[in-house]
Amino acid sequence: MKRVSLVFILALSVGLSTQMASAQTLKTVTDRGILSCGVSQGLPGFSSPDDKGNWTGIDVDVCRAIAAAIFNDPSKVKFVPLSAKDRFTALQSGEIDVLSRNTTWTLSRDTSLGANFTGVTYYDGQGFLVKKSLKVNSALELNSASICVQTGTTTEQNLADYFKSNNMKYEVIAFGSADETVKAYESGRCDVFTSDVSQLYAERLKLANPADHVVLPEVISKEPLGPMVRHGDDQWFDLVKWVLFAMIDAEELGITQRNVDDMAKSDKPELKRVFGTDGNLGEQLGVTKDWVSRIIKAEGNYGEMFDRNVGAGSKLGIARGLNQLWNKGGIQYAPPIR
Amino acid sequence: MSDEVAFVRQELVPERAAPVRTTGFVGFLRTRLFNTPTNTLLTVLSALLIWFTVVPTIRFLLVDAVWHGADRNACLAENVGHPVGACWPYVTAKLTQFIYGFYPAAERWRVNLTFLLAALLLLPLLIPRLPAKSLNACLFFIAFPVVAFFLLHGGGMTAFAVSGAIISILLFLLSGGTRTGWLALGVSLAWFVGIGIVIDSMGDAGRLPIVDTRLWGGLLVTLVVSVTGIVASMPIGMALALGRRSTIPLIRIFSIAFIEFWRGVPLITVLFFATYMLPLFVPANFTIDGLMRALIGIAVFAGAYNAEVIRGGMLAIPRGQSEAASALGLSWWKTTGLIVMPQALRHVIPGLVNSFISLFKDTSLVSIVALFDLLGTVRASFADPVWATPTMLFTGFAFAGIIYFSFCFGMSRYSLFVERRLNAHRRN
The missing domain is CATH 3.40.190.10 (Periplasmic binding protein-like II)
Structure with a gap:
């Protein structure tokens, strides 16, 4: 005291x-x-x-x-x-x-x-990271995908806007931190990992085989x-x-x-x-x-x-x-x- | 003569098979691990459990681990040629940050000196054989926190001298005032003057550069928060425990309300409240340091828990003891201080250490309010692209886990030792 x-x-x-x-x-x-x-x-x-x-x-x-x-x-x-x-x-x-x-x-x-x-x-802008094996070339092909996202950011809002305006369905799996999110993506909990593009590149370094994953060309928000x-x-x-x-x-x-x-x-x-x-x-x-x-x-x-x-x-x-x-x-x- | 001794046996006893061994390794296996079908099954299951948990852990931490390297390339499977376990060069490179946080490199000697002082004062306090316990305790619990504050935070010589004088007077009064306090006063003044001279000769113009608590981090923050929490929560807990048993209604109701409120709120809420809500209620130019807010929150929170633990110990003291003390003419303070409290505390050592250990681990929650404790620094280092590898997260968390475990295990073992020592009279 x-x-x-x-x-x-x-x-x-x-x-x-x-x-x-x-x-x-x-x-x-x-x-x-x-x-x-x-x-x-x-x-x-x-x-x-x-x-x-x-x-x-x-x-x-x-x-x-x-x-x-x-x-x-x-x-x-x-x-x-x-x-x-x-x-x-x-x-x-x-x-x-x-x-x-x-x-x-x-x-x-x-x-x-x-x-x-x-x-x-x-x-910067929000983008998508997907596994190459899914053979997806555009974010517009992501209908009914499960998406890993970090909760409490504008990312979720942008995601909802984008999928709604393109009439696509999706399933959100949210995590507390970027590191948890990317580990969940890597272990197969979801098909897609979304975040700001600069962040996607940084997190890709932590994947076991970075070459197996690709950042899609679409950027869905302005940051x-x-x-x-x-x-x-x-x-x-x-x-x-x-x-x-x-x-x-x-x-x-x-x-x-x-x-x-x-x-x-x-x-x-x-x-x-x-x-x-x-x-x-x-x-x-x-x-x-x-x-x-x-x-x-x-x-x-x-x-x-x-x-x-x-x-x-x-x-x-x-x-x-x-x-x-x-x-x-x-x-x-x-x-x-x- | 010899013919008459009929009971002498003429032929050798036939050899028999050796008895089943009950000692040594084989005996142990036979009598303990495989003696019944149930035990055999349990043994096999345990062996499998160990095989599937301990072996991969050792593989990850030691066998497959990478020990040397300059950046992430050293810890990538394609460069190493086999699956990579822990990436230890990452921990080596970040070690200073894990210990000091962003504490400026030129000032880190101050942290080291504080750690050294703490060790020098704490170790003799923990070893029962060494003399001068009361002086040592005074130095550790009263003088050391102030010295540590000035070493770690920095600041002017004047403030240091003032706090030195205050502490010396406190010590003087505590150890008996004008009758017997002169020795303590002398020792304390000498201590402060000595430290003052050291600081004066080292700092520029008697002033250590101020290191904002925002720059503190890593193990330093974990230790500052947990030691302050543990030390400060004890008096709070004792006062509340006594208050709850008090016969004065106001004090009793206050203590009950205080304990129940703080026990009923999660620590995260307390920290959030202290960090983000408190500033809204106080005048704008009245700021309390962020670390200080967390420290106060944790001390009060831990104090409420300790109060109930200590009250449990006091309930175990038979009423006859305090009645006997009254009969001998002891005052309430003397009864409490000499009869009730020492026995109560002895009873509750396991419970107290339990809450200390959980407090030590709970300090990692301060990273939620933007303080970088050990775990927070480890998490922050995950942002460095130079070391970003697939095993970076596991390595960082494994390292933090090892540190936390060694501190908690140390506390737990020491408490067992103290318990055995204090309960020597009960051993049979």
Whole structure:
């Protein structure tokens, strides 16, 4: 009892002395010397701790890029692992400066949570994983299939919508966690496993014979995932938004982590604007003129970030698909830096 | 002369077959395992059961297991060439996370130091032969929690000094005030000054960097939660058990209501309530640390259970004992503290250890309220695509199971030892 009450009082005093949230987020972050970034507690390819406990993934790299733009040091980020329930509260209370946690951009979230989405880091969607032996080539052939799904997610809702609109019957077998769901699918409890496509690729790695299973081409929902910031601080909103845009524009302009120094010396007016040798675009955002080269040197362009975490350079091996640049068949499109 | 001795036998006794052996391995088989048809059947069934459970387990954990490797490729059947069992390099790679969670690598010495201090204080407390039990107990139950809090959480030197002073004064009063308390005061102050100097020389400007409890994880959280729960639930339980037997109606009704309420609610509900509902009832800028909420919830919950266990022990003490104590002129406090409680607690050791063990395992429920205990960290590591293999889940859970089992088995064996020691007078 003594221990509890003492620790209780001490924790209380620590809690009360924590600073309250401020509208001047950029100034707060600069003064604090570290960016506080909310991530998930473990999602393959987006944010998961590696063997040394360092965070890796797309959501994580977006935060590192913001830190690189502000501090010229991608390591100045404190990652706060958040559950799906806690994430918005943590952002509203000012505990984190930016929420980069695999959050789907929807109208209700954009309006009701007192926060704004700054862009789309990954276009995801719900898909189906089936055994090759079933010889199914399209989701439309799944009539009267039994489907394993993780309960308590929007996945179930999407599934019901899709099967109803296509006049197909199905049987749902729901489980509490993604790992249980995929084990049930593997042991034959159901014919199909459905989840977000990125998740399907990650879970497929845990199957005994991944080559015996195939992800169907149909994607039945739109899941644009992106970072969020609080309402009421437009300067911070602009900065977070443009860090992602800069990474996408850099890929379009051919700027990579390797050639960034050479490109910075270029005489092309477009590149001179990007690298800040001409004009002061970075300063208008509240950071330095060389903000783009800081970001690219630290994290690479969007394509490099994608390959490293979920694409060909990772264990997941997800194709670019929708996340390809707009001029290469995808829909990743960023406004120009000028 | 010799002719007259008629009873001397002239020829050798014919050899007989050796008797059925009743000792040694064969004898054991014959007398215990195969002596009747029923036993033979049971023996065969048990042997089959062992064959179909223990053998595959050993195959999975040891024979087919992969021991070395850098990533998932090392644990895939197509690369190894035979069916793969446990993927131990995955556990090796994640081991630091399973123990410390996200505790920053540079600060992990603080966790190690806390574990070491706990072991140094706890072991002499558990071995009956060693002296200075009361001082040792004071240090472990009062001084250690505060030191552990400052080591693990970090914080300013001032707060540490203040809490050191408070504890020293408490110890001083507890051990007899101005008459006999000086020794305890001196020891306690020396202890705190010593720790303070160590922290001062190590931290930058006398300040350990604060490690938010959100970053704590793994075995650290499991141990913090279960040790706090076990230690804090005992006084709560004793107070409630006494309260329930009290003759003052208000206290009795309060104790009954408290015990019945907390026993009637599932632990998950308690944790959910403490974590997600409590903040809605208190002012917005009044926050309690997430781990602290879970700790309070678990301590109260376990306290209600212990209260009933201890009350059971008190019911077993004959009324004559307290009447005799009254006749000798002992006050209620002395009767309770010297006569009733020691005997009651001795009676209920198995029951108490039972609830401690179940509490230790119940700590895994905190992963539901976003705290990473041992099981939570193991589950989180399943998200790492670098180690994603078909046997990853089984390996992770097997490892967690082994850890939980060794702690629970240790507690259970120690309680047997204590029981035998305390009940020495009953042995015949």
